Amino acid sequence: MQFIKGADMNGPNITSEATLRLLVFLAMLGVLALLEILRPRRQLQHSKKSRWLNNFGISLLNSISIAVLIPITGVAVALLVKEKTWGLFNTIQASTWISFLVYLLIFDLTIYWQHRLFHRFKFLWRLHRMHHTDIDYDVSTGIRFHPLSILISTLIKFCLIILIGPPAIAVLFSEVLLNATSMFNHSNIKLSKRFDATLRYFLVTPDMHRVHHSAMEAEHNKNFGFNFPWWDRLFGSYLAQPSLEQEEMSIGIEGYGKDQAISMSVLLMQPFGKNGEVKNTAPPD
DSSP states (O other), rough: OOHHOBTTBSOOOOHHHHHHHHHHHHHHHHHHHHHHHSSSSSSSOOOOHHHHHOOOHHHHHHHHHHHHOOOOOOHHHHHHHHHTTTTTHHHHHHHHHHHHHHHHHHHHHHHHHHHHHHHHSSSHHHHHHHHHHHHHHHHHGGGOOHHHHHHHHHHHHOEEEEEHHHHHHHHHHHHHHHHHHHHHHHHHOOOOOOHHEEEHHTTTOOOHHGGGGBBBBHHSOOOOOOOOOOHHHHTTTSSSSSSSSSSSSSSSSSTHHHHHHHHHHHHHHGSSSSSTTTTSOOOOO
C-alpha cells in the first residue's frame, strides 16, 4: 500500500485511502444490489427509492460530519501510535502478521461488545435505534446509522488503536472489511440453506443477522456480530432462526410508522425528543 509506506506525521495519503474505500464500497454495492434483484430473500414492503435516498443520504452526512469533527483517519492514528511507540504491539515489537491477525480479532470482538452496549444503555439505544427502525431490510440498511452513533464508534476505535498499536494496514483492512460485511449481512439476497449453514460458521450471513432486525424484542437482542459469528455463539447471544419464517417475520420496531422510518429529518432528531418516540423499544433494565 504505497500511501501507507509514504506516510508522514501529517497522516497517510488521504486521497489514496479514500479512493480504496470508495472503490470497495461501490463494488460491494453493485454486486449486492444486483443479487438483490436476481435472488431476493424477501419481498420489500415499501418504496426502495425513498428508503435508499434517505439511507444513503444519512451515510453521506455521516462521512462529512466525521471528516469535519475528526479530521484524522484510523490509519493516521495507527501511524502516529507507531511513531510514538505506543500500544501493546509496538511495545513488544510483535511481527506484522501476528499483529494483523490478532488486531482483526480484537477489533471484531470490540465491535460485538460495542453493539451489545448500544442495545443495553438507553442513551446509546436511542442513537442506535435509528438503524433498527428501517421498515425493510436490504443493503442500504447496512449504512443507516445516526451520526452521533458513528462518532462514538469512531472514538472507541481510536482508543483501541492507541491501546493495541496495530499496523496501519491492519486498521485499514479491518475497516474496509467491516463496511463490506455490514453491507453483505444486511443484504436482501437468498442463499441456499446448505451454503448459509456452512458460511455462518465463518461469517455472519444475511439470514443470521436479519434475526437481529426482527420487530420482536427477544430476537433483536440476539446475533450482534457483524463480521465473525463466533462471539454470538461464545457469549450466548446466537439465535439460528426467527420464530417466524424469514419471509414472514416483521422487520423494524413495532409502532414505528412508515413516515417516521423514512423521513431523514425525523430520523436525525429521533433520539432527542418526542418526535419519533417509539413504544416498547427501550432495552431491558
